[in-house]
Amino acid sequence: xxxxxxxxxxxxxxxxxxxxxxxxxxxxxxxxxxxxxxxxxxxxxxxxxxxxxxxxxxxxxxxxxxxxxxxxxxxxxxxxxxxxxxxxxxxxxxxxxxxxxxxxxxxxxxxxxxxxxxxxxxxxxxxxxxxxxxxxxxxxxxxxxxxxxxxxxxxxxxxxxxxxxxxxxxxxxxxxxxxxxxxxxxxxxxxxxxxxxxxxxxxxxxxxxxxxxxxxxxxxxxxxxxxxxxxxxxxxxxxxxxxxxxxxxxxxxxxxxxxxxxxxxxxxxxxxxxxxxxxxxxxxxxxxxxxxxxxxxxxxxxxxxxxxxxxxxxxxxxxxxxxxxxxxxxxxxxxxxxxxxxxxxxxxxxxxxxxxxxxxxxxxxxxxx
Amino acid sequence: xxxxxxxxxxxxxxxxxxxxxxxxxxxxxxxxxxxxxxxxxxxxxxxxxxxxxxxxxxxxxxxxxxxxxxxxxxxxxxxxxxxxxxxxxxxxxxxxxxxxxxxxxxxxxxxxxxxxxxxxxxxxxxxxxxxxxxxxxxxxxxxxxxxxxxxxxxxxxxxxxxxxxxxxxxxxxxxxxxxxxxxxxxxxxxxxxxxxxxxxxxxxxxxxxxxxxxxxxxxxxxxxxxxxxxxxxxxxxxxxxxxxxxxxxxxxxxxxxxxxxxxxxxxxxxxxxxxxxxxxxxxxxxxxxxxxxxxxxxxxxxxxxxxxxxxxxxxxxxxxxxxxxxxxxxxxx
Numbered sequence: 001x002x003x004x005x006x007x008x009x010x011x012x013x014x015x016x017x018x019x020x021x022x023x024x025x026x027x028x029x030x031x032x033x034x035x036x037x038x039x040x041x042x043x044x045x046x047x048x049x050x051x052x053x054x055x056x057x058x059x060x061x062x063x064x065x066x067x068x069x070x071x072x073x074x075x076x077x078x079x080x081x082x083x084x085x086x087x088x089x090x091x092x093x094x095x096x097x098x099x100x101x102x103x104x105x106x107x108x109x110x111x112x113x114x115x116x117x118x119x120x121x122x123x124x125x126x127x128x129x130x131x132x133x134x135x136x137x138x139x140x141x142x143x144x145x146x147x148x149x150x151x152x153x154x155x156x157x158x159x160x161x162x163x164x165x166x167x168x169x170x171x172x173x174x175x176x177x178x179x180x181x182x183x184x185x186x187x188x189x190x191x192x193x194x195x196x197x198x199x200x201x202x203x204x205x206x207x208x209x210x211x212x213x214x215x216x217x218x219x220x221x222x223x224x225x226x227x228x229x230x231x232x233x234x235x236x237x238x239x240x241x242x243x244x245x246x247x248x249x250x251x252x253x254x255x256x257x258x259x260x261x262x263x264x265x266x267x268x269x270x271x272x273x274x275x276x277x278x279x280x281x282x283x284x285x286x287x288x289x290x291x292x293x294x295x296x297x298x299x300x301x302x303x304x305x306x307x308x309x310x311x312x313x314x315x316x317x318x319x320x321x322x323x324x325x326x327x328x329x330x331x332x333x334x335x336x337x338x339x340x341x342x343x344x345x346x347x348x349x350x351x352x353x354x355x356x357x358x359x360x361x362x363x364x365x366x367x368x369x
Numbered sequence: 370x371x372x373x374x375x376x377x378x379x380x381x382x383x384x385x386x387x388x389x390x391x392x393x394x395x396x397x398x399x400x401x402x403x404x405x406x407x408x409x410x411x412x413x414x415x416x417x418x419x420x421x422x423x424x425x426x427x428x429x430x431x432x433x434x435x436x437x438x439x440x441x442x443x444x445x446x447x448x449x450x451x452x453x454x455x456x457x458x459x460x461x462x463x464x465x466x467x468x469x470x471x472x473x474x475x476x477x478x479x480x481x482x483x484x485x486x487x488x489x490x491x492x493x494x495x496x497x498x499x500x501x502x503x504x505x506x507x508x509x510x511x512x513x514x515x516x517x518x519x520x521x522x523x524x525x526x527x528x529x530x531x532x533x534x535x536x537x538x539x540x541x542x543x544x545x546x547x548x549x550x551x552x553x554x555x556x557x558x559x560x561x562x563x564x565x566x567x568x569x570x571x572x573x574x575x576x577x578x579x580x581x582x583x584x585x586x587x588x589x590x591x592x593x594x595x596x597x598x599x600x601x602x603x604x605x606x607x608x609x610x611x612x613x614x615x616x617x618x619x620x621x622x623x624x625x626x627x628x629x630x631x632x633x634x635x636x637x638x639x640x641x642x643x644x645x646x647x648x649x650x651x652x653x654x655x656x657x658x659x660x661x662x663x664x665x666x667x668x669x670x671x672x673x674x675x676x677x678x679x680x681x682x683x684x685x686x687x688x689x690x691x692x693x694x695x696x697x698x699x700x701x702x
Contacts, residue, residue, distance in 0.1 A: 290396075310415045312456035
């Protein structure tokens with residue numbers, strides 16, 4: 001009960017501070033970005049620049065062959081800038097790539113060298129055999145180069161047929177997917193929600209120390225842990241508030257909000273306890289700043305694995321933010337993976353409690369000195 | 370005047386050395402750089418991860434190893450278990466003389482299409498040995514992902530510099546030493562300049578260290594210095610404002626966090642959004658700084674282009690300053 005009244009008191013104090021409103025403002029800003037600016041899907045259409053090095057008749061046949069396929073359904077005449085000059089070129093757009101047909105080898109080399117575009121020359125010899133010449137930058141992986149070697153437009157038709165006959169079976173029956181925009185939300189929840197505590201709890205404690213609040217507290221009979229817990233309470237509360245402010249309007253009632261609360265509370269508690277523990281080793285925020293910052297950078301790393309799921313080395317899964325991101329993803333998907341979310345939450349709660357216990361021991365010693 | 374500025378700078382340096390902050394500050398760019406050097410090769414090599422059953426068809430596995438990252442599993446159960454894990458792993462499973470593609474359900478369309486294509490290639494019988502394709506390379510070795518990471522880190526460090534300045538100013542306020550400064554003949558401008566030197570040095574040192582360690586040393590240092598300097602100006606400006614209008618470190622810390630938002634928005638917009646969304650970010654100085662940096666790291670920007678980008682950043686920072694100058698003056702009183 002005492003913890004709760006302490007928490008209410010802290011909350012009242014916080015709501016009078018400027019800080020509280022900055023958090024709300026930040027959440028509103030993120031919300032506006034998500035509602036009005038971030039598109040649902042990020043188009044990542046590949047571009048290729050092609051020069052057909054063959055007689056005019058052969059070119060026509062070749063192009064007709066291409067446009068005849070369903071693959072290339074539109075032909076547009078567009079202007080592109082090559083070496084400072086506007087040039088008219090033909091553009092063929094397929095579902096996932098845009099093919100630009102240029103007029104000379106020099107233009108191809110210009111696009112490849114200066115604009116870093118994938119460019120190729122298709123040559124036809126006297127016996128009507130086609131040969132391909134690709135211009136690459138040099139940093140492409142060997143695997144990609146191998147793929148470029150075997151792919152060619154002649155067998156595209158046969159390849160497509162073979163691909164269409166392949167069966168894709170999904171293990172989970174309920175396989176929902178997030179749009180590109182929705183897929184960014186777990187990252188927002190982790191950084192604006194869960195990890196917020198790391199830095200702020202430290203600032204909170206140092207502020208109280210500077211203003212002598214802690215000395216005043218020492219005169220009351222309440223134990224240290226209640227004081228620390230009420231601080232964490234405020235941070236967790238603001239995390240929930242700012243997360244909901246973003247999530248509710250963007251996702252509506254789709255996510256599993258009960259699970260979200262469980263995960264948000266446990267992860268925010270974890271990072272606040274970590275922040276408390278780090279702060280206990282320093283006398284001022286300036287001193288603690290470096291350490292906290294290094295921790296923040298480490299916590300950002302798993303984001304790369306999150307946005308590039310094919311790149312997930314085992315070591316990156318050890319970082320706490322990796323499970324946070326995956327947990328929030330499950331919550332937003334509402335894919336019924338409650339067991340995972342709950343086990344992640346339990347893990348963070350346990351780690352948080354251990355760190356809180358250690359922090360409590362340290363603060364008992366140093367806080368009221 | 371310069372002597373006063375110098376004295377203020379030395380005082381900050383002393384305080385920060387005492388607090389071990391300078392150690393971290395020297396460390397952070399190296400940390401970034403080493404991280405970037407370690408990760409980029411494996412990220413650049415990433416295609417799609419495929420799972421096979423051991424000894425089932427060695428020829429297929431050898432074929433696929435040319436194009437994808439391949440893992441083999443003892444039996445169907447262990448393979449299925451692996452596919453079900455959270456990262457992207459796609460199974461190629463034999464059944465009645467044919468193969469099907471096993472997915473968990475959350476893999477990206479691109480990964481699924483890619484594996485379909487690879488399996489299709491195998492079944493079409495296309496081999497590298499028969500290829501009539503010639504590959505000509507320009508000999509560039511630094512992949513774009515590395516450039517993106519270095520560019521983002523440089524801007525990150527400039528924000529860090531702003532954060533440092535703001536914390537140093539708030540500290541003076543809390544200790545009530547700003548009012549003491551007001552009694553001395555030190556002008557407001559010298560005070561502000563003195564306070565920013567440490568941030569500027571940090572940003573420039575950090576930016577250059579990062580660029581060199583990550584292998585971009587061959588870029589035009591003059592150009593990179595210009596871009597780093599102008600992008601630091603915006604962070605410093607915000608650092609001042611946060612430092613001066615906020616009475617406590619709590620608010621200063623929270624409001625500097627706001628700076629990360631335009632930075633992340635700028636990087637995401639340039640890297641993944643299409644042309645038509647770009648104009649929504651024209652107000653954002655980090656957007657221009659990022660683009661300018663990109664040109665320099667690419668070694669494709671002329672002096673004119675770099676100066677235009679730097680000019681835009683400077684102009685936008687100027688607007689911010691005009692709006693906030695009264696607040697800065699008030700904060701110093």
